[in-house]
Amino acid sequence: xxxxxxxxLLIAGALVLAAGLYCFAxxxxxxxxxxxxxxxxxxxxxxxxxFMNDHDEAxxxxxxxxxxxxxxxxxxxxxxxxxxxxxxxxxxxxxxxxGAETETAPAAAAAGAPYDTVIGSFSRVSSLRTAxxxxxxxxxxxxxxxxxxxxxxxxxKHLDFASIMxxxxxxxxxxxxLILIVCLIIRPDFFSISYQPSNHMLYGNLIDIIxxxxxxxxxxxxMTMVIALGxxxxxxxxxxxxxxxxxLKLMRWDPTNPLYQTPGDYTVYPFILVLAVPLLVCLLxxxxxxxLIGRLKLQPIIAxxxxxxxxxGIAQIVxxxxxYTTMYSPFxxxxxxxxxxxxxxxxxxxxxxxGVMLFVRKTAFGTFVESVGINANSSRLSGINSRAIIxxxxxxxxxxxxxxxxxxxxRIMSNDSNNAGLNxxxxxxxxxxxxxxxxTGGKFSLAGTVIGSIIIRTIVTFVYFFGIPxxxxxxxxxxxxxxxxxxxxxxxxxWMAKRTERRALAKGGAMK
Amino acid sequence: MxxxxxxxxxxxxxIMNPKYMMVYATVIIFLIIYAYGAIxxxxxxxxxxxxxxxxxxxxxxxxxxxxxxxxVLITGGIDLSVASVASLTGMxxxxxxxxxxxxxxxxxxxxxxxGIGLGALMGAAIHYLNVPPFITTLTGSFLARGICSLISRxxxxxNHPLIDQLAGTKITLYHLVDxxxxxxxxxxxxxxTVIIFIVMIIAGTIxxxxxxxxxxxxxxxxxxxxxxxxxxxVGRTKIAVYAINGFCSALAGIAxxxxxxxxxxxxxxxxxxxVISSAVIGGTxxxxxVGYMVGTMFGVLLKSVIPAIINFNGTLSSWWGKxxxxxxxxxxxxIQRLVVSYTERKRK
Numbered sequence: 040x041x042x043x044x045x046x047x048l049l050i051a052g053a054l055v056l057a058a059g060l061y062c063f064a065x066x067x068x069x070x071x072x073x074x075x076x077x078x079x080x081x082x083x084x085x086x087x088x089x090f091m092n093d094h095d096e097a098x099x100x101x102x103x104x105x106x107x108x109x110x111x112x113x114x115x116x117x118x119x120x121x122x123x124x125x126x127x128x129x130x131x132x133x134x135x136x137x138g139a140e141t142e143t144a145p146a147a148a149a150a151g152a153p154y155d156t157v158i159g160s161f162s163r164v165s166s167l168r169t170a171x172x173x174x175x176x177x178x179x180x181x182x183x184x185x186x187x188x189x190x191x192x193x194x195x196k197h198l199d200f201a202s203i204m205x206x207x208x209x210x211x212x213x214x215x216x217l218i219l220i221v222c223l224i225i226r227p228d229f230f231s232i233s234y235q236p237s238n239h240m241l242y243g244n245l246i247d248i249i250x251x252x253x254x255x256x257x258x259x260x261x262m263t264m265v266i267a268l269g270x271x272x273x274x275x276x277x278x279x280x281x282x283x284x285x286x287l288k289l290m291r292w293d294p295t296n297p298l299y300q301t302p303g304d305y306t307v308y309p310f311i312l313v314l315a316v317p318l319l320v321c322l323l324x325x326x327x328x329x330x331l332i333g334r335l336k337l338q339p340i341i342a343x344x345x346x347x348x349x350x351x352g353i354a355q356i357v358x359x360x361x362x363y364t365t366m367y368s369p370f371x372x373x374x375x376x377x378x379x380x381x382x383x384x385x386x387x388x389x390x391x392x393x394g395v396m397l398f399v400r401k402t403a404f405g406t407f408v409e410s411v412g413i414n415a416n417s418s419r420l421s422g423i424n425s426r427a428i429i430x431x432x433x434x435x436x437x438x439x440x441x442x443x444x445x446x447x448x449x450r451i452m453s454n455d456s457n458n459a460g461l462n463x464x465x466x467x468x469x470x471x472x473x474x475x476x477x478x479t480g481g482k483f484s485l486a487g488t489v490i491g492s493i494i495i496r497t498i499v500t501f502v503y504f505f506g507i508p509x510x511x512x513x514x515x516x517x518x519x520x521x522x523x524x525x526x527x528x529x530x531x532x533x534w535m536a537k538r539t540e541r542r543a544l545a546k547g548g549a550m551k
Numbered sequence: 552m553x554x555x556x557x558x559x560x561x562x563x564x565x566i567m568n569p570k571y572m573m574v575y576a577t578v579i580i581f582l583i584i585y586a587y588g589a590i591x592x593x594x595x596x597x598x599x600x601x602x603x604x605x606x607x608x609x610x611x612x613x614x615x616x617x618x619x620x621x622x623v624l625i626t627g628g629i630d631l632s633v634a635s636v637a638s639l640t641g642m643x644x645x646x647x648x649x650x651x652x653x654x655x656x657x658x659x660x661x662x663x664x665x666g667i668g669l670g671a672l673m674g675a676a677i678h679y680l681n682v683p684p685f686i687t688t689l690t691g692s693f694l695a696r697g698i699c700s701l702i703s704r705x706x707x708x709x710n711h712p713l714i715d716q717l718a719g720t721k722i723t724l725y726h727l728v729d730x731x732x733x734x735x736x737x738x739x740x741x742x743x744t745v746i747i748f749i750v751m752i753i754a755g756t757i758x759x760x761x762x763x764x765x766x767x768x769x770x771x772x773x774x775x776x777x778x779x780x781x782x783x784x785v786g787r788t789k790i791a792v793y794a795i796n797g798f799c800s801a802l803a804g805i806a807x808x809x810x811x812x813x814x815x816x817x818x819x820x821x822x823x824x825x826v827i828s829s830a831v832i833g834g835t836x837x838x839x840x841v842g843y844m845v846g847t848m849f850g851v852l853l854k855s856v857i858p859a860i861i862n863f864n865g866t867l868s869s870w871w872g873k874x875x876x877x878x879x880x881x882x883x884x885x886i887q888r889l890v891v892s893y894t895e896r897k898r899k
Contacts (some may be wrong), residue, residue: 211633271685275825294806337884338686340629345884349877355870478683505779510704510816514697515692524690528680 045191052184059177062170069167072157077107080237090168091228096161100154107153141179175230177243180381207475207527208487214473214523215494222501229504240377244500246385252496253384254279255466259474259488260395261436264469267412268432269480270339271468274328275440278321279460283446284354285317287363289455290370310369311544318441325437326430333429347464354456364453374449380493384446391439394516397487405483406431412480469516470495473523494523559791568719568738572890573834574846580882581849601739602723607853610829611744612637612806613822614851617829618755621847622792624830625759625772627839628677630793633800634822635695636666638815645707645814655713663801669695670797674790692823697898699816702815709808717743718809726757738754742778744806751799756844766897768792770840828876829854832883836891843845 066086089102127275222229222244231549232243258275265272293307306313324346331342377384399405411425412419419425443463448454471480473494474487498519502512524533588597596602605613616633623630640662647658673691677684721740725732759765767788770778779785807819833850836844857875861867 330883331884335885335888337888341828341831341837341880341884344824345877345881347824348828348880349874350874352870352877355868356874360868360870376748399587468685472683472686479684506698510700510705511697513693517693517697520690520693524682524686525676525680528682530680 040138042380045188048184048188048191052181052186052188053183054181055177056181059174059181062174062177063232063234065170066174067166069157069228073107073153074333076156077153079107081107082235086171086233086467087228090164091169096164099161099164102128103154103158104152109158111129116191122401143291163319171231172227175228175232175243175245178232179230208484208490210523210526211473211487211490213476213492214519214526215490215497218494218497218501218519222497222504225505234380238377240382244504246382248493248496248500249388250382250385251500252492253388254447254460255470255492255495256388256489257391257439257443257446258463258467259492260392260485261432263471263474263476263483263485263488264408264432265339265436266412266468266471266478267408267480267483268339268429269412269415270332270343271464271478272433272436273340273345273464274343274346275436275443275467276323276463277347278324278437279356279444279463280354280439280454281324281350281357282317282321282441283454283459284357284456285320285449286313286370286445287365288358289313289316290365290367291363299376306367311366313370314445317445318438321441321444322434322438325440328437329430329433332433333426349461351456354454354459358456358542361458362453362454366452370449371452372449374417374446374452384450387442387446391442391484395435399485404428404431409482428481466495467490469520473520473527475527494519503531563668563712570841572894573841573887574849576886576890577846577849577853577883579832579877581853581856583851584860588856588860588863590661592860595738595863597678597863598733599737599739601737602859604724604739604741606747607745607748609855609858610825611623611748612803612810612817612819613825613829614748614848615744615751615806616796616800616803616822617833617847618751618844618853619792619796620832620837621755621833621842622768623684623796624806624827624835624837625768625839626789626792627775627837628686628789628793629827629837630670630673630796631685631688631823632669632673632691632695633796633803633826634668634819635692635699636797636800637804637807637822638818638847639695639699640666641808641811641818642702642707642814642816644805645709645810646702647667648711649707649709650703653868655709655711659805662804663798664779665812666797666799666801666804667794668797670800671794674793677793678786678789678855690741696816702816702855703814704816706813708813710812714809714812718812722746742809744809747802747806751802751850752757752844759844762884764788764791769840772841774840799849801846806839829879831887832880834887836887 070081073079085106088100089106104444123130158167219230229244232241232246234240235242258279262272264273289308290306290313295307328339328343328346331337331345332339335342373383373387376383377431399408406419407423409430410421410423411428415425440460440463444460447459470491471483471488474484474489474491476487478482495516499512501516507515587825591597616637620630620633640659643662644655644658645654645663647661652772656850668690673687674682676682676687721742724735724739726735729731759768767778767783767785770783771785771788772782775785811818829850830842830847831837831850832853833843833846833848835847854876857879858872859867861869861872861875
């Protein structure tokens, strides 16, 4: 029975995934038809403005024709107003668009009518609408089901409802799903994913959430182990700033030029060096933290506070207080490019998460960290070099902050010593704690941290998406985190476990 | 029940008690840096009384908050919400008067209540739900800052006679020259925020050193489990400490309003770490059980001496201030570490 459950999950997941892909393909088919027939790419935003806002066939027809004929699908959003000409970039496209709009919709339909050739009928419109909404739900749900089935098969564990309910990660996942469901109720197409051929990249809110959570997830991998050691690392945000500042400084530095800087579209030093130096410096700074904590036995909060305070000063001195910008395209790829049809930061994050997980769980390192976190003295007595463990963990956190800093500065293509990585330390710590790692040290969960960081980003996206003032994000964050933390608090979980036990006992008694 | 019932020791042994070492170290380093400034920039006015009083004035609001923070740190906790609560206080006072026409007296009292309430709530969560103080107060900080932003997202400057009067209340210092009281030159004034700061330091010292509550605080910081077994009211004391800290943060917010006369949702961003590091530089151990108000006061003074020296130098950029603060912090915790390990070895 239990073996079967894995298979059921896997098959159901595959079916749902297939349904999602079918929906996705039908939308892509429509877009391809537009591209093949009119040489125009029909963008996501245009799709939404044409198909989602109006329910009337005549309106959809007019909008669609206007959007396709105007040359750029994007300008359809403005074009729907009718009177003003869309700000098309190409001159011929613009004249065509104004022509299509000065005539009325039936006239355009008679003249060539993209709507009739590509869409054909109004029932197709409603089916496209449904497909657009459903693919967003089917794709992630199917992927999740498949993943759950695979994890169960790989772990070979029996499904135990009680232990699942007791796990902290379960609550984190439930919280994430609840937030997403609220999003879905407010915007039915919140989950929709679309493909942008010009960037070779998939777009959508879900992908955006994972993409934007990359920095915190990467730092969170190190922070999880720092917290498992019973400490915290407050310096990560400052290291992000240092790494960005160093990268930009090296990229723009040109000793041969009288201005000592390049125009920004090429580098004098090899690109590898531009990436390696910031990472090395961050690694060294992490080592410095580790030395203070491991060797001098300083308290982690205060020891890392030193670099947190002075790190931004160092970043300012590196760039001499300037804010460099760059246009160097290999650097842009790190934060804004695409890899395997996904934004590059996602791929980098996946590689790092998998790498750290393998390193920690396939070697004894993770066990050592947990042991040092539970009792440093007794693990030293049992032959674990706790100093080395502390050094490695803090150095790793430094290195990961450096990577995160490169991604951040590549996103903004500039360095910002004051705001880069601002509050990253708190976000990283929160994502670790939401993920179920206890602040007192000991057991840790890297998967939980990934979920925690995605939850934090989901809250932020939620807040942005629904037009709540950005500054008020913190209040929402606080409320949701408060709920998660209270649910995870030990007394509450003990109380709930006792309640379920009592119920089970009562049930058993009744049955007897 | 008083400290004096202990066996009397000679004055010297009492003064040289290793538990005061950290405070002495802070004072000595303050004096060294001050002496350096005096030798280097004595001619440009570093040694005047006004410069010295300015050390208090510059960071008075951090100092007020550090009084509460010291107590929290002594219990072995931490409070990251102080700056947000202070900013919320400023916002309540400014918004209350400018947009709703409520007298600042009422809004000040209200914001103190808010501070005490939030502090007590966080203390209760820390004690009863067993949530780490770091996380609880971080959430509290987000909440306060978020509410602040919900109230208003832009800076509200306020103009009220009471605030102006409070901010204008200054004690001018005189000194005796040939039997006549003359204003000290350059004219030195102690303003309201400094008075609050010093009063709070004195009140904090009395509370910590001469009351049962203060001894409970030290006992909890020393070892919470044994304090509980001894029958001390651990929960009540911890909640009270966080509530007092909330009150101090609200008071610091009011002091900040007196300085800037406005409320801003992003005011004092990162101030909590300034406050914590002041207390730590002043000799308070983050593990709890050790800490003195006088040390905290010198910690705050140290934090304003360094920028003053950088100001007097004139060529160093303010970034060096950050690095110097970091270096100073490093110096202190290393000294702390040495002192602690020295006393531990001595005890053995």
